[in-house]
Amino acid sequence: MVHRIIEWSLRNRFIVLTLVAGLFVWGIISVKRNPIDAIPDLSENQVIVFTEWMGRAPQLIEDQITYPLVTNLQGMPRIKYVRGTSMFGMSFIYVIFEDDVDVYWARARVLERLSTVSQSLPQGATPQLGPDGTGVGHILWYTLDAPKLDLGEQRAIQDWYVKFALQNVPGVSEIASFGGFQKQYSITLSPNKLLYYKLSVGDVINAVRTNNNESGGRKFELSDIGYIIKTSGYLQSLEQIENIPVQNQAGVAVRVADIATVQMIGETRLGIFDQNGEGERVGGIVVMRYGENAASVIEGIKKKMLEVAKGLPEGVKFDIVYDRGELIQESVDSIKNTLIEEMIVVSLIVIIFLFHWRSALSIVIQIPITIAIAFILLNAFGISSNIMSLTGIALAIGVIVDNGIIMSENAYKHLAERYALWEKEKKYKIK
Incomplete structure (x- = not known):
């Protein structure tokens, strides 16, 4: 079977060369489309x-x-x-x-x-x-460098501006915020005052909940003009909460301020985020969506950060703490340099030992073609370009070259034998 394939290939060189050229072009396209990451996703x-x-x-x-x-x-x-x-x-x-x-x-x-x-x-x-996302979906960590703002204001900027903007980047599953204080209103009740006014905690909760609401009315027409009637009741300040009436006693309204202390505090925290021992920071974690290209997602995040930075308060800027893009670039560059070095060393060794440039060319040209075809299979099986897969390709170059050398040596040997036999026959005919 192998002999027939070789014989057919020798008789149809144009078809073979065209097929190889097509696979090489397909492989180059696959290299550009193959997702790039530093480590394989084994989660x-x-x-x-x-x-x-x-x-x-x-x-x-x-x-x-x-x-x-x-x-x-x-x-x-x-x-x-x-x-x-x-x-x-x-x-x-x-x-x-x-x-x-x-x-x-x-x-x-x-x-x-x-x-x-x-x-x-x-x-x-x-x-x-x-x-x-997956277990290796954390591709970028960033903090907000805002020395003039307190931790509550920084967390508000992160949660209500930065987070929503970065979540629109294609391939991002979530922006997880960390650090700082999440602002909230706190109503601290006085038990003695509740007993004095004969009120319960439930009465205060119902009063606050009822007054923190909006309700719609109807459309009212007057002089051919339509008016939409509604009530605006959302609480927006400490004073509005303090002035909420809880109960009417003897014609006098008992307000929240009469039985409690209202203040703005931060939600209870289980830990802090400190950066380089210089104090607390507020930031976020970019979680990549399942099956996305880590390199392209990181590039999109960085471009979006440049746009978002224009709307930040004066003196506030991004500080990237962890960037897998740098690790990805270093890993890919290392493997690329290894492949180029191997191709050069293999070419020199083949030329020195065979001392025949056509045989050396036929062996060396197999390396880029085989690597390009390998990326077709990587895309077919959903494998990204990472340290493991690229290292495997680099190690396989030795096998590719060994096969080429064996085939070239075998062909050279058979041609030499046929040439010696042809020389003998030529001498015999002359005699």
């Missing part, structure tokens, strides 16, 4: 279910949230196993699917099951899916 095919029920102990979270979710999420198709973790105020469920399952199909199945499970959970505990 499990998982869907994360996150439930927050703040203020509850881990055992209560385990009994009323984690256990019901784990038991109800089991039994789904193409699932391997379900893991659950309970901590103070939070529950994490990891649903592990088989490796060949599409991640968005898996997320849809989990959502279907959660729609029936949520009714059995405590009031205020709503499970939600985690980002559609």
Whole structure:
């Protein structure tokens, strides 16, 4: 069979050269389209279910949230196993699917099951899916360098401006904020004053909730002009909360300020983010979506940062803490240099040992063609260009060259034997 292929190839050189040229061009296109990353994604095919029920102990979270979710999420198709973790105020469920399952199909199945499970959970505990990223999806960390702003203002800029802008970059699954203080209104009740006015905590909560609302009226026409009637009741300052009436006693309104202290505070934190020992910072983590090109996503994030920086307050700028793009570029450059060095060394060795430039050319030309064709297969099997795959290609160059040398030596040997036989026959005819 091999002899027939070789014979057919020698008789149809134009077809073979055209086919090889087409595969080489296809391979070059595949090189440009192949996703680039520093490390291969070996994480499990998982869907994360996150439930927050703040203020509850881990055992209560385990009994009323984690256990019901784990038991109800089991039994789904193409699932391997379900893991659950309970901590103070939070529950994490990891649903592990088989490796060949599409991640968005898996997320849809989990959502279907959660729609029936949520009714059995405590009031205020709503499970939600985690980002559609993987364990190696954290591709870029950044902080805000804002020495003139306090941590609450920095966190507000991150949550209400920077985060929404960066989430629009193609390939980004989530921008996870960290550090600083999340501003919130705090109403500290006085038990003695509640007893004096004969009020309960529920009365205060209902009063604040009722007054922090908007309601619509109707359209009113007057003199051929239409007016839309509505009430604007959203609370916007500490003074508005203090002036909320809780109850009317003897014709006098009891306000929130009469029974409580209203102030702006930060939400309770479980830790801080310090950078280089210079103090706390506020920033975000860019989580890449499943199956995206890490290099292109990082490039898009950096371009978007230049646009977002124009709208930041004076003196505020981005400080990139972790950038996988640099690691990707160094890894790719290292492998490229290795491939070029190997091609040069192999070419010199082949020329020295064979001492025949046509044989050396036929061997050396196999290297770029084979590498280009390898990227066609990488795209076909969904493998990115990373340290592992590119190193494998670099190691395979030796095998490619060995095969070429063996074939060239074998061909040279047979041609030499045929040439010697032809010389003998020529001498015999002359005699």
